[in-house]
Amino acid sequence: MISTATVPTDRFATSTGRAIIAGVILALCLVALSFISTNLVQELFGYSQNIKAREPTFFIRMGLLIGAIAAAFVLITSLSYYKRNKVAVAPWMFLSIGLVFFMIYVIVPIFQSISYSFTRWNGLYDINGIWTGEWVGLNNYKLLLNDPNFYTSLWNNLLWLLLFMLAVPIGLFIALFLNQTVRGIRIYKSLFFFPFVISQVVVGLIFTWAYNPEFGLLSEVWSWFFCETKTNIMGNLTRVCSPEPPSILGDETMATYGIIAAGLWPQIAYCMILYLTGLNNISSDQIEAGRLDGAKGWKMLRHVVLPQLKPATFIAIVVTVIGALRSFDMIATMTQGGPYGSSNVLAYYMYDQAVGEGVGRYGYGSAIATVLFLIMLVYISYFLWRMYQDELEAR
Amino acid sequence: MKCKLNFSIASIAAAVLMSTSAMASDLIITFDDLNPDKKAAYDAAVEAFKKANPDINVTANNGDREAHKGSIRNALQNDSPDVITWYPGNRMGPFVDAGLFMDISDLWASDESLSSNFNAIKPTMTRDGKQWGVPYSYYQWGVYYRKDIYDKLGLSEPKTWDELLGNCDVMKEAGVTPFTIGTKFLWTAAGVFDYLNLRTNGYDVHNDLTAGKIKYTDDRIRATFANWEVMLDRCSFVSTHATMSWQDAIAPFANGDAAMYVMGNFSVGQYKDAGLKDEQIDFFQFPEITAGLPRAEEAPADAFFIPAKAKNVENAKKFLSFVASAEVQGEWNKSIGQLPPNAAAEINTEDKFIVEGMETLSTAAGLAQFYDRDAPAAMAKEGMQGFQRFMLDPSTLDEVLENLDKVQAEVYK
Structure with missing residues (x-):
């Protein structure tokens, strides 16, 4: 030494x-x-x-x-x-621990589940800890191509992605509306932000009750117009409606839209708060300059305000796409994929086939997971590419 | 090192214990029902067992039923108790096939009660010619109905399919929906299917279907669905059933808007909680459809099993034969309002539903376990979704049955 x-x-x-x-x-x-x-x-x-x-x-x-x-x-x-080479090597040594755990908990499971997707397995190991499945090659994928539930789930995933995007413009609209200095505006802002604070499960339950055709809010309103109260054979009061109130979560054509509407409620609040912070940072010089040049209303919004909100819009779109893919909890609380699987999305269908209620088709569930992964890979690659481009520009 | 140290402490402790009393041994039991009455009955039985076997150190666990369905996998593979609850029939199949349950055929052969008083239920506890568990309770299914509505309309309990359909016509005329049901969680629809199939085709065909030997597009199964379509048409079910749980569906029944409910006996307590009195409700067996067919019934059982990795097998077997005895079975089921699988056990003769249930099951030609226990879980899930879809829109029948055939071909490989 x-x-x-x-x-x-x-x-x-x-x-x-x-x-x-x-x-x-x-x-x-x-x-x-x-x-x-x-x-x-x-x-x-x-x-x-x-x-x-x-x-x-x-x-x-x-x-x-x-x-x-x-x-x-x-x-x-x-x-x-x-x-x-201290300067070049040291960061990697700090990173290595994180990378090891990232490997174990993210990368390896991805390959694990891809490898399970070529097997038929009920999730059990026998008494000696030996895996009880068997290798079936591409069979699970063949089944998937013939499975109507798979196409229903895929279509619903697409619906979620498209309709969930409504949260971005609606959030912007509410943010613009709330971006003024009136007495008590903070209270209004908090009220609009409130749904984002509640857990998704609670939002799901609230909407499930509201939609309930027997005692829900919706059926109450319905009964003002279409129902009358009669006495039934046992002398109890009962409600007779014509037409019957819609059973939103019990009808295959409406269930998914019903859940998306429920999911939009907190998502709009989220986008709104993103835009509100964005609006705070808008430079007043440019607004004034625009005003001097005679820009007003729509033109002002389109050419002066929106360009400055671009980072907020990017984040809002990213979190909304993620929110649409995370629709699992809403579906689990509201319909469990029902009626007869018509409101499934890929994530829930995967869970249902592999883990849910002891169905135990782990191989098939893994095949669904792999397809979902490939779809998300497209989005993730775009996102990473975009980030990379931004980095290049920043340099 | 630490392990060795622990071991030596344990051996010293054991030596001290041995010198003071007879060798103490352990028994760990895992149960899966937290409902107050079920829990009380289990706790009472465990207390009685402790009293009868003071030298056994019993650890009694209890947990939520739905959570147990997931956690049992880990319990059987890693951290086995000595006795665990699970369902007989096909539901025990995967665990038996993976060698995770212990074969207790010797206990069935040697135990006094098991060898003589469990003949009716023995087939459902049997797989590959061996017995794997001991049932502690079961219950009947059938049609629960509003007796006061029946009386008011001058109707009587139907014995045949035509009588049932006739009753339905009268009820609809009077503005009463004949059947209530809540299919949000799917399994209730399977109860209706099971009965229609058992009455249309009989026990053997039903068994072959759930065992994967008959296709869903088979003409016999189509006949069942044809009857179901007639039932949907003439005996309509409440229209919003797809958004209701089975408990929600009690509301129209209690209010007098609907008059009948195809259900299991566990539901009686809920009718009473909803405000119905004992004399307002009654029970009849699902009526005969194909004349002359031996009458089979639904009777799902709950049972105890010994995991293959159990450490105190002798004590576990002692507990199982204790649970099988007539006195314990009688006490246990009296307090939870269900039926003892031991034929020699006493039943609560003051409960009319229990008396009728005993009569129904003891004279049945065969006992089914319920669709989601007789069929493998993957098949049952798809099947019950199909039943719900058919109930909402009977015109989808062909699509439903063809899809079920596809799933069946895959699941039973």
């Missing part, structure tokens, strides 16, 4: 002693690990489940793993290559 400090040319030399000790520890840890856990690849891809995870070897393995990582760090930092 002293020699490296005093002789400048040795600054980048490998500290041999440290490297050797770290290397030996690393090798020992790796050898011990490979002895304890056999079939690492199989375990990684879920084809065998280590049912002894809770036993002491689990902690030993964790200890060995952490030991190996620490030894690797020490080894790398004592190499002369690292000392020469």
